[in-house]
Amino acid sequence: MSPDDINLLAVGGDARVSPDGRRVLYTLTTVDRDANAYRTRVWLADVDGESRPRPLTAGEGNDHLPRWSPDGRMVAWASSQDGATAVHVLPVDGPGQATTVASCPDEVSELAWSPDGTRLAWVGRVPLEEHYGAPGETRKPADMPPRRITRLLFRHDGDGWVVDRRPQVHVAPLDGSAPPRAVTDIEAGATGVAWSPSGDRIAYVAATHDTWDLDGCNDVWTVDVDTDAPAVRLTDSTAHWSNPAWSPDGSRIAVLAVPRPTNGPRHGQLHVLDAAGGGLERWAPDLDRNLAPYGATRPPVWVDAPDRVGGEILTGADDHGCLHVLALTPDGHRVVVGGERIVRAWDAVGGTVGFVASTVTEPSEVWVSRIAGPAAGERRLTDHSATLQARVVLARPERFVAVSSGGTEVECWAMAPVGAEPGVAYPTVLNVHGGPFAQYGYGFFDEFQLQAGSGLGVVYCNPRGSSGYSEAWGRAIRWPEATEDPGSGWGGVDYDDVMACVEEAVRRFDWIDGDRLGVQGGSYGGYMTSWIVGHTDRFQVAVSERAVNNLITLEHDSDIAGFMNEYAGWTHVERPDIYARQSPATYVEAMTTPMLLLHSEEDLRCPMSQAEELFVALRLLGRHPELVRFPGESHELSRSGSPKHRVMRAEIILEWLDRHLARGR
Numbered sequence: 001m002s003p004d005d006i007n008l009l010a011v012g013g014d015a016r017v018s019p020d021g022r023r024v025l026y027t028l029t030t031v032d033r034d035a036n037a038y039r040t041r042v043w044l045a046d047v048d049g050e051s052r053p054r055p056l057t058a059g060e061g062n063d064h065l066p067r068w069s070p071d072g073r074m075v076a077w078a079s080s081q082d083g084a085t086a087v088h089v090l091p092v093d094g095p096g097q098a099t100t101v102a103s104c105p106d107e108v109s110e111l112a113w114s115p116d117g118t119r120l121a122w123v124g125r126v127p128l129e130e131h132y133g134a135p136g137e138t139r140k141p142a143d144m145p146p147r148r149i150t151r152l153l154f155r156h157d158g159d160g161w162v163v164d165r166r167p168q169v170h171v172a173p174l175d176g177s178a179p180p181r182a183v184t185d186i187e188a189g190a191t192g193v194a195w196s197p198s199g200d201r202i203a204y205v206a207a208t209h210d211t212w213d214l215d216g217c218n219d220v221w222t223v224d225v226d227t228d229a230p231a232v233r234l235t236d237s238t239a240h241w242s243n244p245a246w247s248p249d250g251s252r253i254a255v256l257a258v259p260r261p262t263n264g265p266r267h268g269q270l271h272v273l274d275a276a277g278g279g280l281e282r283w284a285p286d287l288d289r290n291l292a293p294y295g296a297t298r299p300p301v302w303v304d305a306p307d308r309v310g311g312e313i314l315t316g317a318d319d320h321g322c323l324h325v326l327a328l329t330p331d332g333h334r335v336v337v338g339g340e341r342i343v344r345a346w347d348a349v350g351g352t353v354g355f356v357a358s359t360v361t362e363p364s365e366v367w368v369s370r371i372a373g374p375a376a377g378e379r380r381l382t383d384h385s386a387t388l389q390a391r392v393v394l395a396r397p398e399r400f401v402a403v404s405s406g407g408t409e410v411e412c413w414a415m416a417p418v419g420a421e422p423g424v425a426y427p428t429v430l431n432v433h434g435g436p437f438a439q440y441g442y443g444f445f446d447e448f449q450l451q452a453g454s455g456l457g458v459v460y461c462n463p464r465g466s467s468g469y470s471e472a473w474g475r476a477i478r479w480p481e482a483t484e485d486p487g488s489g490w491g492g493v494d495y496d497d498v499m500a501c502v503e504e505a506v507r508r509f510d511w512i513d514g515d516r517l518g519v520q521g522g523s524y525g526g527y528m529t530s531w532i533v534g535h536t537d538r539f540q541v542a543v544s545e546r547a548v549n550n551l552i553t554l555e556h557d558s559d560i561a562g563f564m565n566e567y568a569g570w571t572h573v574e575r576p577d578i579y580a581r582q583s584p585a586t587y588v589e590a591m592t593t594p595m596l597l598l599h600s601e602e603d604l605r606c607p608m609s610q611a612e613e614l615f616v617a618l619r620l621l622g623r624h625p626e627l628v629r630f631p632g633e634s635h636e637l638s639r640s641g642s643p644k645h646r647v648m649r650a651e652i653i654l655e656w657l658d659r660h661l662a663r664g665r
Helices: 003-008 386-391 446-453 471-477 493-508 524-533 553-556 577-582 586-589 609-620 643-661
Strands: 011-017 023-032 037-046 062-068 074-081 084-091 099-104 106-115 119-126 167-172 190-195 202-206 219-224 239-246 252-259 269-274 280-283 301-305 308-319 323-328 333-337 340-347 352-359 362-370 376-380 400-402 408-414 426-432 457-461 512-522 542-547 593-601 626-628
Touching: 003 011, 003 023, 003 386, 003 643, 011 062, 023 190, 023 352, 023 362, 037 308, 062 106, 062 269, 074 106, 084 106, 084 239, 099 106, 099 119, 099 167, 099 386, 106 190, 119 190, 167 190, 167 202, 190 219, 202 239, 202 524, 219 239, 239 301, 252 493, 269 446, 333 340, 340 426, 362 609, 386 457, 408 446, 408 471, 408 493, 426 446, 426 493, 426 524, 426 643, 446 457, 471 493, 493 524, 512 524, 512 643, 524 542, 524 586, 542 643, 553 577, 553 609, 593 609, 593 643, 609 626, 626 643
Parallel strands: 011 340, 037 062, 323 340, 426 457, 426 512, 512 542, 542 593, 593 626
Antiparallel strands: 011 023, 023 037, 062 074, 074 084, 084 099, 106 119, 119 167, 190 202, 202 219, 239 252, 252 269, 269 280, 301 308, 308 323, 323 333, 340 352, 352 362, 362 376, 400 408, 408 457
């Protein structure tokens, strides 16, 4: 795979099964080379696989959130273009054309039909007119009044300012008999819209307590959509709740929870609330896995279980480099969709599960699984990666285990370069994932394929601090000063683990040249890259991307200011010494490895200053770092930056690695 092949990637998402279980809606995002943009369309696939999938929408903008009407005859979706969003409905099989239910001035992030099919609810950002002007009006920044900020979390990476664009829950009748109406008006915003089976109430999550921006907690609420009765709070502001889902009889609400967010990282858990406010029960309490996977969390789904009164609840889970769908009961769980793959989007109706999954050699395809009855089994419904597959040869990893400090076994993988010849040793790159509470594993990752396709070996692992394993594994890198579950801090046992991985790989695989090693990572992986070259000269070259280099200034500038308290147990105001101790920039004098610092100028998660600080320090020491700045891009450059910038980024990184590792090739 070469950088230009990024333009061939077709990414599926948001699978939704029809009420009769016979069809699956999903989204497909492709690259428009001429416009240097992405196009997302809604597609339809038949579960029986007898006809080819077909697009339902034109995809002139970003068509997303496809949702079946309760009777399965219509589809609703949101279409975003030029900053505004329209909510449309369309008869699936005709006759009739698409109609617009609502035009929204900003982003729409969730969409749901009422049970009787007469109304739609959605979560949409509400820009304050006093700042942005009336709908359709465009104001220059110089014409806007100043923003008055009293709380943290006033910006968000990729979204920009949110303090004056908070998301709220809206409802509108399908027939246009009344204009859309906001049913929430909350300073912190509201998300997680879910209709009750009776259609008179909506559940959502929102924070209204005074310290919501400090403790990361919120609550589950229900509100009557037909009266002015006040909303009812069902929880006690001690967790971060998300994605509520009503039980079929309307008596309970399943919801995901991360307890005590400032005492993290913690596994996402599944809880069931009494909808009347009378109780709370955690399901499968002995399941020690994260049920709120990064980038793939969706509402739980209630399904019937023939052998159990009350049924089961489906949810996603990280597990040893995979992302699976599990069925939970109060006492246990079983795997519904498993295997060596990453299930990024899924839905279930009865015994039919539709899902979008990737493997190491398959970017993403739509599948259906019958989980019960005589037709049980899986079928792949799409072949959107066929063009890429026909053009390139993709590398496959080999799993191995490295033994790290304390005798800890670390799960690792290695990819030989595409076309590697027996008896030849190749330069190899250690990759470190972001997060840190995330994981590498069995999904398609263009970064690895680009390295392997350019003649580089690839090594990666899930060090302590990663998700996909026990909660204790994720919490092992909390700061030593933390009063609860103290650990090594960032750059402690996680450093031991990634170094053990690369050394075991050098020992195990004769195709790795141990004298030509590089290290690369982004975000927390960028932190680890900078940390590594400040503590060892084992590597001949480094790529530190969208990195954290100075934890003190990060806490000043990041859109999630205060995040590090989750690991440190103290704020940077209380203990600046321990933040400085764990900052790579503190060890800049020891950094002699050639360093490429790659950053996006509109990154709000790890702001541009993080790269600038390290670049300036290295240059003042007489070193020769290179700083590459991407205009107009956020923290998500490598995943969703403009296609041209993604290709340029890949070319720059591969050229830098080749420049410093090419000797002897």
